[in-house]
Amino acid sequence: MKTRDRILHTSLALFNDEGEAQTTTIDIANELDISPGNLYYHFKGKDEIIAELFQQYEQALSHTLTAPIERPLSADRSNVEDNWYYLYVVMEEMYQYRFLYHNLDDILQRYAAMRRGFKRLIQLKRAALFAICQTLLQQSVIDARDQQLLGLVDNMTLNLTFWFNYDQLLHDARPPQVTIHQGVLQLLTMVAPYLGDDQLEFYRDCESIYANMLEQDD
Numbered sequence: 001m002k003t004r005d006r007i008l009h010t011s012l013a014l015f016n017d018e019g020e021a022q023t024t025t026i027d028i029a030n031e032l033d034i035s036p037g038n039l040y041y042h043f044k045g046k047d048e049i050i051a052e053l054f055q056q057y058e059q060a061l062s063h064t065l066t067a068p069i070e071r072p073l074s075a076d077r078s079n080v081e082d083n084w085y086y087l088y089v090v091m092e093e094m095y096q097y098r099f100l101y102h103n104l105d106d107i108l109q110r111y112a113a114m115r116r117g118f119k120r121l122i123q124l125k126r127a128a129l130f131a132i133c134q135t136l137l138q139q140s141v142i143d144a145r146d147q148q149l150l151g152l153v154d155n156m157t158l159n160l161t162f163w164f165n166y167d168q169l170l171h172d173a174r175p176p177q178v179t180i181h182q183g184v185l186q187l188l189t190m191v192a193p194y195l196g197d198d199q200l201e202f203y204r205d206c207e208s209i210y211a212n213m214l215e216q217d218d
Helices: 004-016 026-032 037-042 046-067 082-098 104-110 114-134 147-171 177-191 198-217
Strands: none
Touching: 004 026, 004 037, 004 046, 004 104, 026 037, 026 046, 046 114, 082 114, 082 147, 082 177, 082 198, 104 147, 114 147, 147 177, 177 198
């Protein structure tokens, strides 16, 4: 691995584990066992490292978020695994760059360009979740133009965006798969109240998938 890539990889791990605000370029250099001068040859400071990490993150997540928009997932409400796996991938990618969310307000105040990028990602999250909800609810009483559906999508987007902050505050540290799978459970069961007679079956399917996924990860 090239030194530049090693710096990015190590910085991401330290930012996630120790916090971006608490990690200095000296910490990164020490962790890599390189001189600060070597690090500054590749990056002029921590700001450049964060900017490049965000660029990587935005590119990867944007690609994933467009998938259900371009190609809708399964509409079979008795089989929600496709939607579950998709949302797991989204949250897993977010978790890999979780330091951004743990210090989101401060980071966005410091980086104007990143604020624009986050706004684009939130818009893509809303569009992806709208596509999922529209597919799951296409035979229900809620119309795609219904304000209830738009409100549901906004609530799901809010949950998705701030789930890691909530989970960290409530539980300190848990295994990543528990945090991610429970986040998916929260998202999908938000749809359940709008499914009428299928509500209980859908919710039980979600609980069953959650339990099975955790067993597979053990």
